[in-house]
Every structure is written in C-alpha cells, then in structure tokens.
Amino acid sequence: MSEGAPIRRIVIVGGGTAGWMTAAALARFVGGPSGRRIVLVESDAIGIVGVGEGTIPPIVEFNHQLGIDEAEYLRASHATYKLGIEFVDWTEPGQRYFHQFGEIGRPLNGLPFHQAWLKYRNRPSVGPLAAYSMSAVAAANHRFAHSSREAASALSQLAYAFHFDASAYGQYLRGFAEKLGAERIEGKIVEVEQDGETGFVTAVRLDDDRRVRGDLFIDCSGFRSLLLGGKLGVNFEDWSRWLPCDRAFAVPTERDGPLLPYTRSTAHSAGWQWRIPLQHRTGNGHVYSSAHMADDEAQRILLDTLDSKPLAEPRLIKFQAGRRAKSWEKNVIAIGLSGGFLEPLESTSIHLIQHAVQKLLALFPGPGISPVERDEFNRAMVNSYEPVRDFIILHYHATRRTGPFWDHVRTMDLPDTLRHKIELFRQHGRVFRYDNELFDVPSWVAVMLGQDVLPGSVEPLLDSMPEPEVLRAIAELRSGYEQTASKLPLASEYIERMAAV
Numbered sequence: 001m002s003e004g005a006p007i008r009r010i011v012i013v014g015g016g017t018a019g020w021m022t023a024a025a026l027a028r029f030v031g032g033p034s035g036r037r038i039v040l041v042e043s044d045a046i047g048i049v050g051v052g053e054g055t056i057p058p059i060v061e062f063n064h065q066l067g068i069d070e071a072e073y074l075r076a077s078h079a080t081y082k083l084g085i086e087f088v089d090w091t092e093p094g095q096r097y098f099h100q101f102g103e104i105g106r107p108l109n110g111l112p113f114h115q116a117w118l119k120y121r122n123r124p125s126v127g128p129l130a131a132y133s134m135s136a137v138a139a140a141n142h143r144f145a146h147s148s149r150e151a152a153s154a155l156s157q158l159a160y161a162f163h164f165d166a167s168a169y170g171q172y173l174r175g176f177a178e179k180l181g182a183e184r185i186e187g188k189i190v191e192v193e194q195d196g197e198t199g200f201v202t203a204v205r206l207d208d209d210r211r212v213r214g215d216l217f218i219d220c221s222g223f224r225s226l227l228l229g230g231k232l233g234v235n236f237e238d239w240s241r242w243l244p245c246d247r248a249f250a251v252p253t254e255r256d257g258p259l260l261p262y263t264r265s266t267a268h269s270a271g272w273q274w275r276i277p278l279q280h281r282t283g284n285g286h287v288y289s290s291a292h293m294a295d296d297e298a299q300r301i302l303l304d305t306l307d308s309k310p311l312a313e314p315r316l317i318k319f320q321a322g323r324r325a326k327s328w329e330k331n332v333i334a335i336g337l338s339g340g341f342l343e344p345l346e347s348t349s350i351h352l353i354q355h356a357v358q359k360l361l362a363l364f365p366g367p368g369i370s371p372v373e374r375d376e377f378n379r380a381m382v383n384s385y386e387p388v389r390d391f392i393i394l395h396y397h398a399t400r401r402t403g404p405f406w407d408h409v410r411t412m413d414l415p416d417t418l419r420h421k422i423e424l425f426r427q428h429g430r431v432f433r434y435d436n437e438l439f440d441v442p443s444w445v446a447v448m449l450g451q452d453v454l455p456g457s458v459e460p461l462l463d464s465m466p467e468p469e470v471l472r473a474i475a476e477l478r479s480g481y482e483q484t485a486s487k488l489p490l491a492s493e494y495i496e497r498m499a500a501v
Contacts, residue, residue, distance in 0.1 A: 018336025
C-alpha cells in the first residue's frame with residue numbers, strides 16, 4: 001500500500017491468544033459494514049506458548065466490550081475466578097503476603113487508608129494489611145461473588161479477574177471472530193514481501209506459494225517477531241540485567257481440592273513457581289534464571305513440589321525480558337510477544353495484548369498511516385511496558401533472601417523510575433500513579449509493605465486526626481469486610497453454578 005491509501009485488508013500474522021484477541025476486537029469494531037477484510041494467517045505446525053494463564057481485572061472490561069457472555073466464556077475456557085496473588089517465601093522463607101485486586105480500605109479524611117494502618121499496625125486489634133481488602137478477605141476464605149454497585153457496600157470494592165486455559169480461550173475467540181466475519185488461512189509463512197519505495201509490507205507468501213496481501217499487518221507471531229523484528233529490523237531492548245529469569249518449565253496436574261480464587265507464587269532458589277487453578281486441571285510452572293540453575297534441577301524442583309499427579313511431561317519455554325524499540329513501524333504493528341515480553345509474575349501478558357488492541361482501535365488509521373498517530377501508539381506502549389517492568393523488578397529487589405540469584409537481584413542497579421518510587425515510599429509511605437500506568441496505588445502498597453519496604457515515618461497530616469476516631473474507623477472497616485466475606489458462597493460452588501447456566 002502507499003502511505004496515503006485507505007486500509008481495506010488487515011492481515012494478522014499468527015494466532016494464539018494475541019492473534020485471536022486482536023481478530024475478535026477488529027471484527028467487532030472495525031469490520032462489518034465498513035467492508036474491511038480481516039484475515040488471520042496461522043499454521044497448525046507452529047506451536048503456541050499457551051499454558052494456564054492468570055489475568056488481571058481489565059480483562060473483565062475487554063470481554064464486556066466485545067459482548068462476551070461470562071458464563072459461556074467460563075465454560076469454554078475452563079476459567080475460574082481470581083481475586084489476587086498469594087506470594088509465598090518472597091520476603092524470606094516462611095513469610096507470605098497477598099497482592100489483592102481492588103482497593104485497600106477507604107480513605108480517612110482524604111488520606112489513603114494504608115497511612116493509618118502504618119501508624120497503628122502494631123496494635124493487636126489492627127491485624128494484617130490484607131484484612132482491609134474485600135478481595136483479600138474473600139480469597140482467604142475461599143469465597144467469591146460479583147461486586148456490588150452500591151458504593152457503601154464493602155462488596156463494591158471487590159475486583160476480580162480470571163484464570164483460564166489460554167489455548168481454549170484462543171479457540172473460543174476464534175469462533176467468536178469468525179462469526180463476525182474474520183477469515184482464517186492455514187499456512188506457514190516463508191517470505192515477507194515489501195514495497196521497494198516505502199518499505200511497507202505488501203504481502204506474506206506461504207509454503208504452498210499462496211500470497212496473502214494486506215494494507216495493514218498485525219504481527220502476532222510470538223517471540224519470532226517475524227514482521228516487526230525479522231523483516232523490518234526493529235531492535236529488541238534487552239531487560240535481562242533487571243529481570244534475569246529466562247526460562248520456565250510448565251506442567252498441568254490433576255485438579256486437587258477446592259478451586260482457590262487466587263494464584264499462588266512461591267519463591268525458589270533461582271526464581272519462583274506458579275500455581276493456577278482451572279476447572280479441569282491445575283496449571284503449574286517454574287520460572288528461573290538459567291545463569292543460576294541448570295534445567296534438570298529446575299525441572300526436578302517443579303516435579304517435587306506439585307500438589308497432584310502430572311498430566312503431561314514438563315515443557316521447557318525459553319524467553320528474554322524486554323521489548324521492541326517500537327511497536328509500530330511502517331504498516332506493521334506488533335501485539336503480544338512479538339512486541340515484548342515480561343515474565344508472568346504479575347499476570348500481565350494478556351493485559352499488554354489487550355492494551356495494545358485497545359490503543360490500535362483508538363488510533364486506527366484513516367486514509368493512510370499518520371506518523372503522529374503511529375508515534376502516539378509507540379509512546380503509549382513504552383508507557384505501558386516500563387511501569388510494569390518496574391513493578392516486577394520490585395518483587396525481586398525488595399527481599400532478604402540470600403544465595404547467588406537473590407544476592408544479585410537484591411543488590412543490582414535499578415531503573416531510575418523504580419528507585420524514585422521506592423525512595424519516595426520510604427520517606428512517608430507515599431506512592432503515586434503516573435501517566436495512567438497499569439498498577440494503581442493499592443497494588444504498589446501491597447507489594448511494598450508485603451516485602452517489608454517500610455517508610456521511616458507516616459503521613460504528617462495523620463497527626464491532626466484524633467486517635468480514638470481513627471481506631472474506631474479501622475475496626476469498623478475490618479469488621480465489615482469479615483462479615484461480608486462470611487456471607488459469600490464458596491468460589492468452587494459459585495463457578496459451578498455460573499458454568500452450568
């Protein structure tokens with residue numbers, strides 16, 4: 001296509017979660033009466049990195065925007081509800097904390113609740129920070145319900161996401177997208193063709209010599225980054241100096257016990273292990289640094305710590321943390337692993353796909369591709385990846401664990417943005433959200449305090465608040481969360497009812 005030509009044919013290279021999320025959204029909002037064709041090219045011969053996936057709350061809104069029925073989605077993707085992540089042994093062996101979804105407490109005279117908790121946390125009646133999150137209290141009791149629209153209700157503060165089978169989710173979205181007119185072409189790409197003058201990609205050639213032409217190409221080819229990195233040569237920025245974990249073994253196991261409404265992340269000597277409960281099985285994996293642990297040892301640790309019988313042989317996944325210098329170059333936009341990767345510690349991979357798709361919709365090209373809109377997309381993706389990177393680094397840096405791996409991450413140089421956030425919090429427990437970054441203040445507070453990043457003093461404005469009033473408000477909040485959680489159904493029962501609809 002020429003730079004000013006209208007976009008009539010959109011080609012998505014690669015399926016999997018990224019490809020079919022993109023196809024579903026484009027078919028829903030860009031295709032239809034416009035006459036634009038949406039074509040997805042994928043090969044059954046090329047595997048995808050699909051394992052049991054955890055998500056974060058924005059996925060709920062994404063599904064809602066597409067018009068997906070939640071009960072149908074639960075059945076199709078074997079999904080369960082997720083209220084947060086339990087971190088085990090991260091600060092040091094034997095300790096645990098919970099990163100909840102949603103708010104922590106309610107503001108007191110305009111001040112964040114965690115400030116009051118910090119001031120009075122040593123009082124026996126106050127208890128742990130997790131006692132002041134509706135999501136955390138419900139998770140601790142293995143209970144779940146949808147949030148309330150009544151602002152005064154404690155249940156209005158409950159936020160949730162899902163665990164799901166990524167392969168099944170991709171297949172579900174494929175059916176959804178195809179019903180809306182998206183086309184799938186089976187074939188392996190062997191060549192990418194470009195316009196000699198503009199450098200725009202014009203077509204991909206398949207191994208049976210078919211050519212698939214397009215005006216706009218979405219690169220969902222995974223770590224290969226076939227178009228953006230391979231053909232257009234957009235550089236990859238390596239972040240392994242901050243995030244040295246570069247491999248994972250993944251294995252499904254039999255479902256064991258009740259469906260817990262949270263992910264569990266357990267630290268090990270050179271990384272960590274995930275446990276993700278699905279309706280039909282449990283997803284498990286061991287993420288580790290190959291510079292600090294051999295593959296056979298990593299696999300042994302995973303198999304020795306499983307809760308139930310493996311359903312398959314462990315699968316090795318290799319990766320590198322970082323992102324492409326640009327996500328949009330010429331007429332190619334990378335979405336998913338082709339644009340960057342951050343390890344699954346905080347379940348952000350699906351969200352970064354979702355964010356890219358939503359930015360594409362917000363900046364969808366009119367007649368031709370505008371450099372200013374392309375640059376805005378690239379700016380938005382930088383501002384989505386880098387704060388998430390910092391949030392993940394925080395988990396590794398703020399620890400008292402020892403050993404070669406943990407000594408390295410605890411003492412490594414930090415990005416300036418993260419160093420500033422930690423130093424600011426250490427002063428008076430203050431943390432701010434910048435440029436609409438993904439993780440809001442309650443998430444930073446939960447991880448900072450969960451891993452013992454403690455401020456030297458609390459918010460000075462608390463001194464003007466009478467102590468009896470503050471303690472009474474704290475007690476009322478804790479009691480309200482406990483009473484509300486006790487009335488909720490067990491998460492396993494709730495999921496069974498929803499999936500049976």
